[in-house]
Amino acid sequence: xxxxxxxxxxxxxxxxRGEFTGGVVSPEVLRRILSAAHAAPSVGLSQPWDFxxxxxxxxxxxxxxxxxxxxxxFAGQLDxxxxxxxxxxxxxxxxxxxxxxxxxxxxxxxxxxVLGRHAIADAGLYSVCLAIQNLWLAxxxxxxxxxxxxxxxxxxxxxxxxxxxxxxxxxxxxxGPVRTLHTTPDLERHGWRDRIPLAQVMHEERFxxxxxx
Amino acid sequence: xxxxxxxxxxxxxxxxRGEFTGGVVSPEVLRRILSAAHAAPSVGLSQPWDFxxxxxxxxxxxxxxxxxxxxxxFAGQLDxxxxxxxxxxxxxxxxxxxxxxxxxxxxxxxxxxVLGRHAIADAGLYSVCLAIQNLWLAxxxxxxxxxxxxxxxxxxxxxxxxxxxxxxxxxxxxxGPVRTLHTTPDLERHGWRDRIPLAQVMHEERFxxxxxx
Numbered sequence: 001x002x003x004x005x006x007x008x009x010x011x012x013x014x015x016x017r018g019e020f021t022g023g024v025v026s027p028e029v030l031r032r033i034l035s036a037a038h039a040a041p042s043v044g045l046s047q048p049w050d051f052x053x054x055x056x057x058x059x060x061x062x063x064x065x066x067x068x069x070x071x072x073x074f075a076g077q078l079d080x081x082x083x084x085x086x087x088x089x090x091x092x093x094x095x096x097x098x099x100x101x102x103x104x105x106x107x108x109x110x111x112x113x114v115l116g117r118h119a120i121a122d123a124g125l126y127s128v129c130l131a132i133q134n135l136w137l138a139x140x141x142x143x144x145x146x147x148x149x150x151x152x153x154x155x156x157x158x159x160x161x162x163x164x165x166x167x168x169x170x171x172x173x174x175x176g177p178v179r180t181l182h183t184t185p186d187l188e189r190h191g192w193r194d195r196i197p198l199a200q201v202m203h204e205e206r207f208x209x210x211x212x213x
Numbered sequence: 214x215x216x217x218x219x220x221x222x223x224x225x226x227x228x229x230r231g232e233f234t235g236g237v238v239s240p241e242v243l244r245r246i247l248s249a250a251h252a253a254p255s256v257g258l259s260q261p262w263d264f265x266x267x268x269x270x271x272x273x274x275x276x277x278x279x280x281x282x283x284x285x286x287f288a289g290q291l292d293x294x295x296x297x298x299x300x301x302x303x304x305x306x307x308x309x310x311x312x313x314x315x316x317x318x319x320x321x322x323x324x325x326x327v328l329g330r331h332a333i334a335d336a337g338l339y340s341v342c343l344a345i346q347n348l349w350l351a352x353x354x355x356x357x358x359x360x361x362x363x364x365x366x367x368x369x370x371x372x373x374x375x376x377x378x379x380x381x382x383x384x385x386x387x388x389g390p391v392r393t394l395h396t397t398p399d400l401e402r403h404g405w406r407d408r409i410p411l412a413q414v415m416h417e418e419r420f421x422x423x424x425x426x
Contacts, residue, residue, distance in 0.1 A: 002218065003245075006354040009219065010249045010347055031411075032216075036223045038411045040346065043363060045400040047409055052416040053424055074331045082326060091329070104420070110406060113295060116304070116363040118287045123363050125335070126383065129342030133253065134223055136343070137350065141219040150256060150329040150336050163420040170339065187258040193323060196260055198244075198251045203265040207317070207376040211266055 009141050014181045016145035016174065017090040020097040023177035029142050033175075036138035037103075042127035043117050046110035049128045052161055054100040062160060063152070063172065064094040070151040089190050092149045098176030102161060103132055105168045128170045135173065145178035222354050227394045229358035229387065230303040233310040236390035242355050246388075249351035250316075255340035256330050259323035262341045265374055267313040275373060276365070276385065277307040283364040301403050305362045311389030315374060316345055318381045341383045348386065358391035 034051055042048060054060060071091055078086055094100060105128045117123045136146045149172045157169045187193050202211035247264055255261060267273060284304055291299055307313060318341045330336045349359045362385045370382045400406050415424035 002215070003354055005215065006219065006222065006351065007245065007249060010252050010351065013252075013254070015254045032220065034415065035411055036220060038414065039223050039226075041226070041228045041349070041361065045398055045406040045408070047414070050414045050416060050420065052418070052420055054418055056418050059418065070332055074326075074328070077331065078326055086328070089328070113287075113291055115287070115299070115302070115400065115405060118290065118364075119283050119366050120363050122338070125338075126342045126345075129339045130346040130349070132339075133343040133346035134350075136254070137347075138219065138223065141216055148254065150333050151331075153332050161418075161420050167420070185258055187328065192328060193258040195258070198248055201251065201260070201263045202247065203263060205265070205267055205269050205272065205374075207263070207265055207374050207380070 009137055012181055013136060013140040014145065014185065016147040016178055016181070017093045017186060019145060019178040019180055020093045020174065021177045021179055022096055022098055025098045025144065025176055029144070033135055033138040033142060037131040037135035040127065040131035040134045042130070043123040044110055044115035046114050046124060046127065048106045048109045048124045049131045050104045050106065050167070052102040052104070054102060057095070059160060060094050060100060063100070063157070064092065066156050067092045067094065067149060067151045070153070074151065085190060085192050089186060089192060091151050093147050093174045094149060094172070097147065097174035101135070101173045101175055102157065102169055103128060103171045103173065104163060105170050106166070108166060125168075125170070132171055132173070139175060144176060145181060147174040148172070149174060222350055225394055226349060226353040227358065227398065229360040229391055229394070230306045230399060232358060232391040232393055233306045233387065234390045234392055235309055235311055238311045238357065238389055242357070246348055246351040246355060250344040250348035253340065253344035253347045255343070256336040257323055257328035259327050259337060259340065261319045261322045261337045262344045263317045263319065263380070265315040265317070267315060270308070272373060273307050273313060276313070276370070277305065279369050280305050280307065280362060280364045283366070287364065298403060298405050302399060302405060304364050306360050306387045307362060307385070310360065310387035314348070314386045314388055315370065315382055316341060316384045316386065317376060318383050319379070321379060338381075338383070345384055345386070352388060357389060358394060360387040361385070362387060
């Protein structure tokens, strides 16, 4: 495979809020994207994820309203300067996107002896996130956008979708065609926070020892 | 980009234990792979990850010994049949790989007001996992192998690498050239657990309602 085109996808990928067109995602494309998610590595091959596809406008509107309320909760915690910046930032595209995909984590799958999880209980949760990133890059490759909405209470989403108590919602992903993918993340464009240099997060042999290359 | 070649990488990627050659990873390749990890999405653009590159044989041997001890802990929890299967499964390639990359999570980065994390404390941890999957796919694209080792106690690894108390180790990734990538995951080849059909984890509108396509 062409190494450069892989990196082009990685760097083109954005977290989309305002650019969804609401256009159709074909069943074939959706299936390829979900197959990529489902091919992710998982601790003990537990594959502890589920994907709930949500097109229903009633469900999406209820979720969007909840997200808006949580947005206000967060806004109330900010000082004046941060508030002003935050007011310009869109945090979700729940109704504008073509569909929502809720990704969940089932800790019971593959239990009781999940190979590789006895010492790190969260390892199953980690696997679910690996599936999400496969989904995200696959969608980007297909020319679609994805936006991860995290302004919600897990209990609310569990009740809304009838998710059993022992299963944990991990993400609401908005998916669909987009007008454009910005070259700069929304939060950087709006002055919320900048990307940091790679060198700042690279260490050698011990934490805190800067890497040489 | 060629959609098929992206999916080829996603499906070729394996969790490697026994196939590392120990060959050199050039600084340029390593840098591209880490840049891909660092380009992952993160809650509130917090970029809460760090990467510790470990080549030192003393550190790696200490970690490998700890992993072997944790392997015995897990083995002690298994019934006879599972024990027999587990005995054939290699769980780490710490010394055989070219280097280890420990990925950590810093919940303080971007604090106090991390946009998108007020309702879901684990959202920062999720971001770190997205970076790990970018790294994994990038390495696969470059023709290298990655193996995520999770038979360890976080406290042990924190002490070994001088990781500050507030920072959490998330993964030890073995990285390097490989003789081959198997077409079937190790755990499936050895009869530990099978991959499940995608349809089994797809739902529509509500959890538990099977998807139609």
